[in-house]
Amino acid sequence: MTLSVAGLRVAIVNWRDPWHPAAGGAERYAWEIARRLAAGGGRVRYVTCRTPGRPRRERVDGVEFIRLGGRFTVYPLVLLWMLTRRRAFDAVIDCQNGIPFFTPLVLPRSLPVFCVIHHVHDQQFGLYFPAWLAWIGRILEGPVAGWTYRRHACVVVSLSTRRALRDRLGWRMPAYVVPNGHSNAVDAVAVDTAARDAPVLVCVSRLVPHKRVERVVNLADRLRLRWPGLRVHIVGDGPESSALAEVVASRGLAGVVTLHGFVPEETKVSLVAAADLHLSTSRGEGWGLSVVEAAALGVPTVAHDVEGLREAVRDGRTGWLVRDGEDLADVAERALKELDDPARRREMAAACAHWAAQFDWARTASRVEALIAAAVRAGSASSGDDRAHVVSRYGDDQPEVVEGPVRDLMLRDRAVREIRPATPIERLLGRPDERSH
Structure with a gap:
């Protein structure tokens, strides 16, 4: 059964587009899907602020x-x-960034709508x-949105987000x-990180409150006593950038912490590839694209054991999770000591590369395309069975x-x-795990 959007009219509504100054992973997700659906023959409109x-x-x-309106008037x-x-549409992808657009309220009841959710924002x-x-935001995100989309379906980026929809939003x-x-x-240019006298750490993040990037500065303040030549790179911009710069200056960390702000993709990749560790201090993610x-690039991550990040980081294999009661600096120091062993460093780098290879935008878009095409054909985005299954088709030896x-x-x-x-x-990766047989 071929499931294609060729000829279908698809609307993607998202708060921002990929060129917006505050664009992040949600915009990347919407854009990568939009352009691939268009390449597959879909007639795609991206409606945004x-x-x-x-x-x-x-x-x-x-x-x-x-493009219509501003931060709030866009809705x-x-x-x-x-x-x-x-x-004018055959299907709609309604992206939630805190609250969705509530498009089912103005669309025909039979039109399939997928509400894309990266993470729950209630906290x-x-x-x-x-x-x-x-x-008001919590009411709109929870009971109001739950009622609005009750006859439709969601697309979530992780199992963590799926559980949060059930447990926190109902x-x-x-x-x-x-x-x-x-x-x-x-x-990336290959860098012999094992030959350095002091580690290099990097954090790629939007500088907004829930990302808690100030914790990276606290970590740098502590670890510079252990490694006088420590270097920490913070890549990203946002409303917290000025406050973060003041903290760096007040603690005398200008020679340790570099705030790069927004940089071209090539520069970001080079900074990450040259690091021993990547740090994520967010209080919760849908997934953890960075x-x-x-x-x-073969660089493991130290992150808090929170929604999304506990799936993006495979603890002990592609990075380390900071559990409740543990300190970020202590876990990072332990990770750096492990990486002092060249064999362990190579093992981690290989595991990182293998894990990342399981995810690519073409596969993401293909899965969304199949859902849209099937929903249009079936007349609904919903289903009476909320589980995922591994199936083998007649005449096909490759289960899916x-x-x-x-x-x-x-x-x-x-x-x-x-x-x-x-x-x-298997549900996360979208393909069978041979070890499950």
Whole structure:
């Protein structure tokens, strides 16, 4: 059964586009899917807020961009735009960045809608908004959105996010797992990190409150006593950049910590590839794109044992997780001591590269494409069975992992000769694990 979006009209609504100054992993996810759906013959419109320096409408890589409104006004303007074109689409990808766009309220009931969710924001609203507005955000994200999308389905980037939807938001609609891919713009120059007298650490992150990048500065302050030549690179920009610069200066860390701000992709890759360790201090992620991009360069990560990151980091194999009661600097120091052993360093680098190779944007887009095409054909994004399954088709020796409308169509068409529930790792990777047999 071929599942393609060729000829289908798909709308992708997302808070920002990939060129927005505050764009992050959510924008990368939406864009990588959009341009690949367009390359596969889909008629794709990406509806988003205005971006400084970009026109209201333009076409990039076959994707038509429509930019409406600002930070908050984009929501009602997108709904109005969708209402006036409610029959102009075959499927909609509605991306949630704190709160979704609630597109089912203005679309035909039979039109398949997928709500893409990277992570649950309920614990973050209070970091950015006053108490009354944070309360409204939690109500919109939780019960209001749960009711709005009840007849549709979600696409989540990790098993952690899927559990958070159930446990923290109480959402009960189907949630299909499609993780991020990754790609590095350039090949990194090989660096003999084992020959250095002092370690080099790197943190790639947006500088926003919930990322807690100040913890990297605290770590540098402690570890410089152990390694006087320590160097720490912080790559990324955001509203916390000025405060972070003040902390670095006040502690006399200007010779230890370098705040690079936003840099070109080639520079970012080179900085990460030259590091001994990558650090992630976030209080929770949907997945951890920067972790997997570092792993692709053979660089392990030290991260807190929180949602998303506990999946992106394979503890003891591709990095180290900081458990409750542990200190980030202590775990990083332990990791650096392990990496002093050349054999252990090579082992970690190989494991990192192997793990990162399991994820790429082409595979991510292919899984979303199959869900969209099956939903259009079935007439719904939803499913009565919320599990993922490993199936073997008649006449095909290669089993595959499917869920939702893709699996339902196979069963309806009687194309399946064997079926079993997928394991968690199979659901994440989207393919069978031979060890499960």
